Amino acid sequence: MLRSQTLSESGPTGGSTDFPLSETYGPVFTIYFASQRFVVLIGYDAVKEALVDHSDVFSDRGEVEVTRLFFKDYGVVMSNGERWKTLRRFALTTLRNFGMGKRSIEERIQEEARCLTERFMKMKDTPVDPTDLLHLAISNVICSIVFGERFDYEDEKFMSLLSHIREFTKAFTSFLGLFLNIFPTMMTHAPGPHQKIFKSFEKLKEFITKEMKAHQDTLDENCPRDLIDCFLMRMKEEKKNPNSEFHEKNLQGTITDLFIAGTETTTVTLRYSFLILMKYPEIQDRIHKEIDSVIGKDRCPSMEDRSKMPYTEAVIHEIQRFGDIIPAGLAHAASKDTIFRGYNIPKVFVSSHNPLSAQFDHVLLLCILKGRSLVDLRQRISPMLVLSYVCLHLLHIYFQGTLLLTMLTSVLKDPKQFENPDKFDPGHFLDENGAFKKHEAFLPFSTGKRACVGEGLARMELFLFLTTTLQKFTLKPTVDRKDLEITPEPKTNGSRPRSYEMYTVPR
Numbered sequence: 074m075l076r077s078q079t080l081s082e083s084g085p086t087g088g089s090t091d092f093p094l095s096e097t098y099g100p101v102f103t104i105y106f107a108s109q110r111f112v113v114l115i116g117y118d119a120v121k122e123a124l125v126d127h128s129d130v131f132s133d134r135g136e137v138e139v140t141r142l143f144f145k146d147y148g149v150v151m152s153n154g155e156r157w158k159t160l161r162r163f164a165l166t167t168l169r170n171f172g173m174g175k176r177s178i179e180e181r182i183q184e185e186a187r188c189l190t191e192r193f194m195k196m197k198d199t200p201v202d203p204t205d206l207l208h209l210a211i212s213n214v215i216c217s218i219v220f221g222e223r224f225d226y227e228d229e230k231f232m233s234l235l236s237h238i239r240e241f242t243k244a245f246t247s248f249l250g251l252f253l254n255i256f257p258t259m260m261t262h263a264p265g266p267h268q269k270i271f272k273s274f275e276k277l278k279e280f281i282t283k284e285m286k287a288h289q290d291t292l293d294e295n296c297p298r299d300l301i302d303c304f305l306m307r308m309k310e311e312k313k314n315p316n317s318e319f320h321e322k323n324l325q326g327t328i329t330d331l332f333i334a335g336t337e338t339t340t341v342t343l344r345y346s347f348l349i350l351m352k353y354p355e356i357q358d359r360i361h362k363e364i365d366s367v368i369g370k371d372r373c374p375s376m377e378d379r380s381k382m383p384y385t386e387a388v389i390h391e392i393q394r395f396g397d398i399i400p401a402g403l404a405h406a407a408s409k410d411t412i413f414r415g416y417n418i419p420k421v422f423v424s425s426h427n428p429l430s431a432q433f434d435h436v437l438l439l440c441i442l443k444g445r446s447l448v449d450l451r452q453r454i455s456p457m458l459v460l461s462y463v464c465l466h467l468l469h470i471y472f473q474g475t476l477l478l479t480m481l482t483s484v485l486k487d488p489k490q491f492e493n494p495d496k497f498d499p500g501h502f503l504d505e506n507g508a509f510k511k512h513e514a515f516l517p518f519s520t521g522k523r524a525c526v527g528e529g530l531a532r533m534e535l536f537l538f539l540t541t542t543l544q545k546f547t548l549k550p551t552v553d554r555k556d557l558e559i560t561p562e563p564k565t566n567g568s569r570p571r572s573y574e575m576y577t578v579p580r
């Protein structure tokens with residue numbers, strides 16, 4: 074049943090957007106993967122049509138098993154409906170520059186950028202892979218916003234928090250994660266190395282609960298220090314409302330979201346930035362000149378400087394376009410049954426405890442517990458068992474509903490939108506007079522009602538970390554720059570820079 078649907082669905086899209094995938098499949102097509110049906114959107118036109126023109130229908134989040142396992146539907150990223158609206162509004166307000174307390178978010182980033190450059194200064198004669206340091210600095214910005222304090226780069230509490238997060242992030246990025254996604258129930262109970270992911274998630278929750286208790290004891294409502302304080306105040310305000318979304322589970326969910334969504338993304342973008350600036354020293358040189366003329370050598374860079382630095386702004390945009398770090402975006406789902414460009418997209422089957430998923434897992438678990446390897450099983454099990462197994466799998470897909478994949482890579486590299494989509498060219502964001510030029514297809518943060526909550530924060534971080542570093546240093550590669558490869562690391566789904574070392578040479 075589902076197979077014939079796939080075949081008949083390969084046609085109705087019509088036209089081609091010339092992006093490599095769409096030459097073969099058209100701008101909209103269907104795939105099945107990990108027990109899920111996906112409708113894939115290719116190119117700026119299709120993605121914009123779904124996320125902006127039909128934002129009322131396609132702003133729901135598409136869940137996959139692994140997210141359901143950990144987050145249930147708490148927090149911002151994975152929730153829908155009223156919960157999502159309330160928590161998203163809270164996160165957006167709090168992450169605004171003066172969203173909380175005495176210290177602006179800009180000041181918190183400036184402080185961290187200073188600490189990072191001090192560390193670079195200490196390492197000036199040694200080649201350094203900046204990955205870990207950038208990860209510490211960017212995580213510290215989130216710590217400052219959420220917990221009200223930054224940590225020393227060697228602090229044990231900080232290290233253990235980051236190791237829990239790193240371990241837990243594996244669930245989304247590794248092979249183990251893929252298995253968790255396909256066999257959630259079975260993997261939850263089966264022993265093995267993946268159990269570390271569950272332990273780390275529990276530890277992360279404990280860490281947040283402890284911080285929450287400590288904040289409760291010292292809360293001053295006249296001067297909230299951080300995001301936890303702001304959340305606790307809302308909990309107090311809504312104490313009498315039994316349907317309030319301001320409760321401990323949503324606080325845990327929201328904090329976890331901010332660490333997971335806001336750390337790796339910005340770190341990877343900065344890693345790309347350093348690599349690209351070493352590859353093109355003439356571009357680095359032009360940024361140095363702009364910094365010298367607008368900011369000078371002594372004053373700390375601030376957000377006010379950004380509008381006076383069109384070249385730097387264009388380079389940062391081009392780094393994000395070229396870096397293309399979330400190529401498939403995050404899955405969306407329809408909030409009601411819909412037909413989009415001829416495709417039937419039913420409202421997603423929403424249940425945090427899908428009985429079919431459990432049943433599917435249990436069949437497998439039973440087979441494995443009987444002591445037979447899977448290869449063995451294929452030869453021994455009866456055709457009836459195979460048939461019921463396949464039916465269960467198809468039903469499983471059917472009941473999971475359909476997810477929408479907005480391929481951001483096909484927007485950022487859309488040849489109809491960008492002159493040289495595969496080339497690094499800051500000219501994509503400059504007009505003929507050298508002024509900064511906005512581009513409607515610049516969507517690394519996605520678009521519509523579900524677009525990235527941290528866009529403002531991330532753009533502030535990219536500008537301040539880059540300008541503070543380049544104000545003080547010239548970045549030099551440890552190898553001949555001709556040998557620097559700026560295409561992505563092949564094994565990482567096209568979204569991560571290759572590893573490198575660099576010298577930070579004081580200017």
Ligand code: HEM
Pocket residue numbers: 134149150151161164215330331332334335336338339342398399402403404517518519520522523524525526527528530531
């Ligand atoms: C360069 C850095 C970043 C990039 C490229 C990026 C990109 C994205 C993308 C593509 C989405 C999915 C939007 C959609 O569903 O269509 C997203 C969602 C989200 N991002 Fe970011 N992000 C970045 C940094 C951050 C930061 C710093 C934070 C916060 C600390 C953050 C928090 C979130 C949240 C909470 C969501 C979920 C929004 C929702 O479901 O309503 N992101 N981001």
